[in-house]
Amino acid sequence: DSGVTQTPKHLITATGQRVTLRCSPRSGDLSVYWYQQSLDQGLQFLIQYYNGEERAKGNILERFSAQQFPDLHSELNLSSLELGDSALYFCASSGTGWSNQPQHFGDGTRLSIL
Amino acid sequence: AQSVTQLGSHVSVSEGALVLLRCNYSSSVPPYLFWYVQYPNQGLQLLLKYTSAATLVKGINGFEAEFKKSETSFHLTKPSAHMSDAAEYFCAVSGDQTGANNLFFGTGTRLTVIP
Numbered sequence: 001d002s003g004v005t006q007t008p009k010h011l012i013t014a015t016g017q018r019v020t021l022r023c024s025p026r027s028g029d030l031s032v033y034w035y036q037q038s039l040d041q042g043l044q045f046l047i048q049y050y051n052g053e054e055r056a057k058g059n060i061l062e063r064f065s066a067q068q069f070p071d072l073h074s075e076l077n078l079s080s081l082e083l084g085d086s087a088l089y090f091c092a093s094s095g096t097g098w099s100n101q102p103q104h105f106g107d108g109t110r111l112s113i114l
Numbered sequence: 115a116q117s118v119t120q121l122g123s124h125v126s127v128s129e130g131a132l133v134l135l136r137c138n139y140s141s142s143v144p145p146y147l148f149w150y151v152q153y154p155n156q157g158l159q160l161l162l163k164y165t166s167a168a169t170l171v172k173g174i175n176g177f178e179a180e181f182k183k184s185e186t187s188f189h190l191t192k193p194s195a196h197m198s199d200a201a202e203y204f205c206a207v208s209g210d211q212t213g214a215n216n217l218f219f220g221t222g223t224r225l226t227v228i229p
Contacts, residue, residue, distance in 0.1 A: 002157060042219060042220075042221050043204065043217075044219075045216040056215075056216050090157060092158075092217075094215060100146050100166075101215060103215070103217060104160065107156055107157040108157050
């Protein structure tokens, strides 16, 4: 158990809809990361938050947004969903967010778009 | 820019044989390197990390990796494969001039262990 909790585990929805994925980091970790894992793109970094502030941005679409709340949990919002958004979305956390710190991953949310 | 290349998307070994999973990195700054393992329907679990201390890094489950700057490599090894090692393995690099910590992953290597 990594200590990172993601909900829900599975999400099935239709094109054009909007969903919210939730992540609770390990106790004491200030930094949260979101990654997308798909068959064609592999594991790709989406966005990082540190103590409530956006820290780094990767290949995140404009239809996607995220935030980190004062209690340090984070949400990833995906809107105007397309078939290609079907993927496994992982949240990870680390203590300070600096390069030498390993990230600890949750079990992911599997998103299926019908 | 940071990147890693994993040679071999599938590797098969016999139980008890040596496991060797290859990873080469590209980095504009001294890299921090990681190996993660992913079991079916699970998240990524950290196996080991290199953060500029000893070049030979020991991890969990009997795995180790050696950082070779001259070869820009960070290959993962285990002397004797066990059936429970069957999984997908990802090499990752982090670190840039800003100190940002986002990971760049390789495409993964699926390890099959033959009884």
